[in-house]
Amino acid sequence: MALLHPGKPIRKGLYGVAVLYGLLVRFRLWCYRCGLFPTSRLPCRVVSVGNLTVGGTGKTPIVILLTEWLQAKGERVAVLSRGYKRTSTAPHLLVSNGLRLLVGPSEAGDEPFLIARRCPKAIVAVGTDRAALGRWVLEQCPVDCMVLDDGFQHRALRRDVDLLLLDATDATGLDAMLPAGRLREPLRGLERATTVVITRADSKEDVEAIRSRLQAIRLPFEEVIEVVFKPESVVSAQTEDRRSLEWCCGKKAWLVSGIGNSNSFRRSAASLGVEVLGETVFQDHHYYCADDVRQIRTNAQAVGADIVLTTEKDAGKLPPLLAPDDPWWALRLRAEVMRGEERLRRLVLGDGGKAT
Structure with missing residues (x-):
């Protein structure tokens, strides 16, 4: 069953299934509250970035921003991620040791690979059990702070700061549990958060x-x-050569994305002043094959597109499939705090917050 897309109305016909799912989630959370499920703490600060809904809230750019803040303070940072849809079956995998990339996007997962590329001095590791993964990393590398990517529901590892992200463009996703809506757990779960971060707060x-x-x-x-x-x-x-945003203005583009919120990418691309001639949208974490690239290339050439514009997450998986003369470019985004930056810095850098 396909997940509800961000911003779409809830599916009332699936309320019954959502109620059953909600009961299971509430029982799991109750087990953690009562101590029936064990929790552990790492001997370093832990900052978690997560959400209540499935995918697409902008966790990756937030993780990158916080990692940059911590490193600017002189802290040694490790990012721990599940590595969703990675091909590697190793329980613990080091994506980057803070000096160089050790594996590609297929083995690491596309989001950890992107984080490792954008934060080359950070340690990035993937594994399902984040507590065990953190201990494994600490056995090999000195770390001052761990940043958990998508860690809100990972209750087995205690954290000093719990940031909960809510997508401003997906308010209806908060109105029902999966699969009727997009909630992973009841809305009351945000009471566990140290603070709430509303992302895509443009409107x-x-x-x-x-x-x-x-x-x-x-x-x-x-x-x-x-x-x-x-x-x-x-x-x-292909080359990571960079161009200014002005370079894009007026160009004809074919859009390609396989992320949790393709509408957001489309809006960002349009804001550059490019003329969007068409679009190919895949499911989140899509792994590209030669046929995908061949079809996109054909479509882009047929409409006279100057460039193919994709996301940074998608771009990390494409180089082996592209020809040297393929004009494929990735849009790089940065997270900018419009309200509450002082409070967020204070929480992340260790000057305030509650341990959970």
Whole structure:
């Protein structure tokens, strides 16, 4: 069964299944609260970045931003990720040792690989059991702070800061549990968060739609942080050669994405001033094959596109499939805190927050 796309109305016909799923999730959370399921703590600070809904809230650019902040402070940082849809079956895998990349996107998973490329001095490791993975990393490398990518539901590992991301463009996703809506767990789960971060907060109307749902559970508004994702540059999918955003303006583009929120990518691409002639959309974490690239190339040439524009996450998987003269470029985004930056810095850099 396909997941509900961000921003789409809930599927009322699946309420019954959603109720059953919700009961299972509540039982699991109860087991952790009562101590029936064990939890452990690592001998270093742990900052978790996660969400209540499935995919597409912008965790990766937030993880990159926080890692950069911590490293600017002089801290040794390790990013721990599940490595969703990675091909490697190793329980623990080092993607980067902070000096160089050790594996490719297929073995690592596309998001950890991107984080390792964007944060070359950070240790990046993947594994299903984040507590065991953290201990494994500490046996090999000195680390001051661990950043958990998609860690909110990973209750087995205790954390010092729990950041919960909510996508401003997906307010309806908060209205029902999977599969009727997009919630992984009940909305009340955000009470465990140290603070809430509203991402894609470009529109005041979208932000207010999220705030109205938070008001229903009496979350103080002053604790909410707002973030937007802004285009920074375009990067060659083959050589990592960079071009300014002005270089894109006026170009005819074919869009390609396999991410959790393709609508967000489309809006970002349009903001560059490119003329979008067509688009190919895949499921999140799509692994490309030669036929995919061949078909996209044919479509782009048929409509007279100057470039094929994709996401950085997708671009990491494409180089082996591209011809030397393929004009494929990736849009690089940066996270920018529009509201609450001082509070977020204080939490992440160790000056405030609650351990959970």
